[in-house]
Amino acid sequence: MTDRPLKQVHLAAHFPGVNNTTVWSDPASGSHIEFDSFRHLAQTAERGKFDFFFLAEGLRLRETKGRIHDLDVVGRPESITVLNALAAVTERIGLAATVNATFNEPYELARRFASLDHLSGGRAAWNVVTSSDAFTGENFRRGGYLDRADRYTRAAESVQLAREFWDAGEEPVRHRGPQFEVEGRLSLPRPPQGHPVVIQAGDSAEGREFAAATADVVFSRHSDFAAGRAFHADVKGRLAGYGRKPDELKIMPAATFVLGDTDADAAERAAEVRRAQVSPQTAIAFLEQVWGVDLADHDPDGPLPVVDPDPDSALVQGRVRIPDPVGTAERWRALAAEKGLSSRELVIEVTGRQSFIGSPATVAERIDHFVQQDAADGFILVPHLTPGGLDEFVDRVVPLLQERGVFRADYTGPTLRDHLGLPLPERR
Incomplete structure (x- = not known):
């Protein structure tokens, strides 16, 4: 035990964007395009005093065998456009947009995020993502x-050049680097936060180093306790x-949750949610992502495919291919044999787990435990229903x-940096 003061939990709300998180079959499932859905979830998060509201984004609809899997969320309005509108109907919550650094110029990124920061009174955040995917790149010159x-x-x-523009405000910027040669002016005063908050989500060695050098928040995928502690120690180190x-x-893993009046009730509800998230069609689409072969005739309620995965397949476009598909298939076969799982049950087992399941007291205790034990600094919560899926958690x-x-x-305080306990950066 240590005598250090209790760490404060940081919470953010993720509006579901891609993958099979959303339970579309639920009557309470609403639009991912209508503004009222964004407004409801953002205002609920603000009522709960969350740090920020987070939007993911994809630059191209993902395809399997040239088709869109319509049980994933496949499209919605551009993120900064949505957040500029939300700035008018919220007062304090941070507004975080995912924008790709590969297919956008630093000047326009600096200008768009400075505009959001001014319009919102210092609440803007940029989740920096990258892409080397030629499939996505086909949408660009x-x-x-x-x-x-x-x-x-x-x-x-x-990020470096965007920060130079933010620091310079209306003064000239002259930048010479390996990727960019720029001489220009931002056309806006310095943002209220100095620099809008920078979020990063990469997990590779390069991504972790980039986060340590550049980011204010890491959107981590490590919501397991042991993996979370290891990641937290590595990046902070x-x-x-x-x-x-x-x-x-701040390290904030993505986290899902299912609540019940009792732990047993929550576990029963969680099993129903997992099965609803992984339909037979979704199970086949996920297997094709690993196997890289057409499994249209495969029985999702039967055993896993007997064929070996094709590690060089281009069957799936726009998704990150699971590393080591051959080894993954072998591990899954062993797990399916051990537990007697069908293909769909296996996919539910490996993809459909909620991070926090239990009564409100149990979930609050577990979240607090993760933070006090340095497995996370907080969580970015991803509800399985839009737009009302966060209401119960907040209440x-x-x-x-x-x-x-x-x-x-x-x-x-009024700014996102205030919520996160981050200092205003000095003007360089």
């Missing part, structure tokens, strides 16, 4: 020009090399975190 090894080089210089302190970077779990003294009763 560059195509798939960027080698995978260069994607973080471009992203790092994009890299900060000193860049002259940064551990509390200057039943947030008050218990507040009673524990680990979550704010109200906002203490």
